Amino acid sequence: MALTASETPGLGFQIGDHVCAFYSSSTNSVDDIVVDYISSGLQSGYKCFGMVDTPASVQDRIPRELVTRDGSLNILSEDEAYMPDGHFSKDAFIGAMKTMVADALADGYDSFRAVGDESFLVRNGVDIKEWFAAEAELNAIVPDYPHFFFCLYDLDLFDGDTVMYVLKTHPRIYVNGIVITNPHYIPADQVPG
């Protein structure tokens, strides 16, 4: 499976997107799509934030000339980003995301682009319901900030039941190199119970 982010934000990505993508770690490196996604964001003058398993492997592959401002690029490990207090907290996470988007705008960035590999969920046994509650809540940020949220799920780690949750919580889906509307997405206010 080739997972490559579009070179231009216009190729399917839209401001305010909360997009999910699936990859298979046994055949693809998630770093590739992260590097592509962040590089195109930096090219567009956005502030970029990455949450990956090995930040250095991504950081080293970002062309230096794209980092035109201090702080335009911030890449943390998944655990640092998602569990700064040692455990995952929906509210802390959402708060942190809102802060980062607000700071970016305050710093003069046109937009904020975040990408995260969610494999930490399996490694850390994070409550899947709390996580997907957070995923659903991210959608609420859309009206307030110009941002791109890109969530990556490893099909080698997550089973179909979880995939169904992912599909239900992401309005758009990145499939075969293009971002399309997710027909199975269910807005938070329509989720039964």
Add this chain to the structure above:
Amino acid sequence: MTSSAGGVPSTNDLDPAAEARLSSFNAVFTLALILTQVSSPDQVMRLVTTSIPSIVSCQKALIWHLARSGEYYQRAPEAISEILAQLTGSGPLEVADFPPSWAFLITSPLADEQIFLIIVDSKALSNEETFLLSVLAQLSGTVIAKLELIAAEQSSAQRISALNTELESTVSTLTRIMEVHHRLNEIAASAGEMGIAETLHELTRFGVFISDAGGNTLAATSDVPGDYLEREPAEQRRELIRRLQSSRRPLYHGRAWLVLAGAEVLGVIALVDPAQTASEVDLAALEYAAVVLSVELGRLHSVAEAERRSRATLERNIAQARAAELAASEARQRAILEAALDAVISIDQRACVTYVNSAFERIFGYRAEEVTGRELAEAIIPPALRDAHRQGFARYLATGEAHVLDRRIELTAMRADGSEFPVEIAITRTAVTGGPAFTAYVRDITERQRAAHELVASRARLVAASDAARQRLTRDLHDGAQQRLVTTLINLQLAELKWESAPERAQELVGLAVRDAKRGIEDLREIVSGIHPAILTQRGLAAAIDSLASGLPIPVELDIPDSRLPAPVEASVYFFCSEALTNVVKHARASSARVRVTLVEDRCVVEVGDDGIGGARPRSEASGLNGLRDRIGALNGTVDITSPATGGTVLKASIPLLFDPSAYPGS
């Protein structure tokens, strides 16, 4: 109906059942999209089976395989397999002790194997859900087929890639080996052992040394440590050579790779590799260098062998030539010795005979084998002289004092029959291996001594004859002419006395004196003609012999050429004929005689024959025949007499015309 930011239709306007159906549809549809991005059939099965309970109402979903189990599928129970095998598409499963289920065929076109999506406890499945699951099953089959195809292609690509990699490696290796062959071929015919070692070093970067079969270093690059070049004990070396002969590949021994050069073990070439890091190409280079080295050593061996053979052939040819020359020389020498008239005798330092020639056999009466090996003195020296010979030989060997070497001496020798005879002998010393040897050249001088004795006798007879002739002349003059002249003188003196007194008597006495004077002149003429007839001097041999014959009482037939001969020859022939004819008249009682003189080449041959009684023999040393021999012999001529008892006698003289005048006293 409202729209979200992503444009998803709102389901708020639908009734719950329709909303549920739409959700299921969206779920299947979206799952289908996700399935296009999975990476393996197992992942497909896992996603499908784990997502279905979220989509439709069922206890669980699983995958059954008719033949086997896997990570995400199970082997179908025997009782169900037969039902599944008959299934086309989908259908319910109602089997005892198993929850009511629904089976959907998932076909993998490539694998040609049937697997089934089993929805367990599917009592609540609606028709729509059954339809969606059928679609999902077929979609899964398609995805699995695609993944299998991709996997097959990837596998094929990997195999091709692996083959390409292997091929590239092989090509690279072959290219390097070709370079190795090319480089070694370049230096094969000219570089020698050191050039081969250095070239192999350039190609491999390892130290290289070359040794012969015995372990002696023939060449080594500068980076080879000295301990590599130390000779092994002979037995270890032989064992190593045996191991190398039985090894098809380079042998690692003593921290180096070794290969034999040449099937006949011309040498060993070694790659110094203490860490054993040499590659296949390095070892291939070593092996090919061994081939080149074997050719080089073979060439050197052939050159050396050819030189050795050439030298041996040359030496053999020279030896043969020398032997042939020696044999020819010996043959020539032997032929010369065999053809020699003199006897040749070789003796060793023990005075034993080692060789005699044919003349020896003839002169001494021995066969060669009879005398070879015998002491010389015993064989040919008379008993009376042997001790003196032996003492002289021993003295020479002891002191080197020689009295008889290298000069001619006359001795008395002894024949095989014990008879003794005079010999002239010359002895030389020959330097040969094993001590001195001596060769004697012996000439039988019996005839020469006899001739010498005869010459002395002849000269004595000539002197005697001359004395006799002088005495006869004196007597003839005294008794003949002298008396006549004396009588004439007396008669003339008497006539002078009587000339006045008795003129008649004086006249008578003068007449007597005249008579005696005439008789005296006659006597003188006869005497003079006996000494050297005037007619011979004046008119030649034919007239002189004719005059001589005319005074004989028997007829003489003459055959004498008119040509003049040298005076000594004419005189000798005349007196030979005079003496011979006188003998015919006196002794032969012949009725006729004949004289023939012929000139044959450089000789004058005179024959005087008669028809008398024959059997003539010279009666004494002072006989007329011996006198003739003396006279003719003085001119180096010969006289032969043939006088058979049956009658007739022929005297024959042969006188050379080219004689030395000084040898003839009267010339």
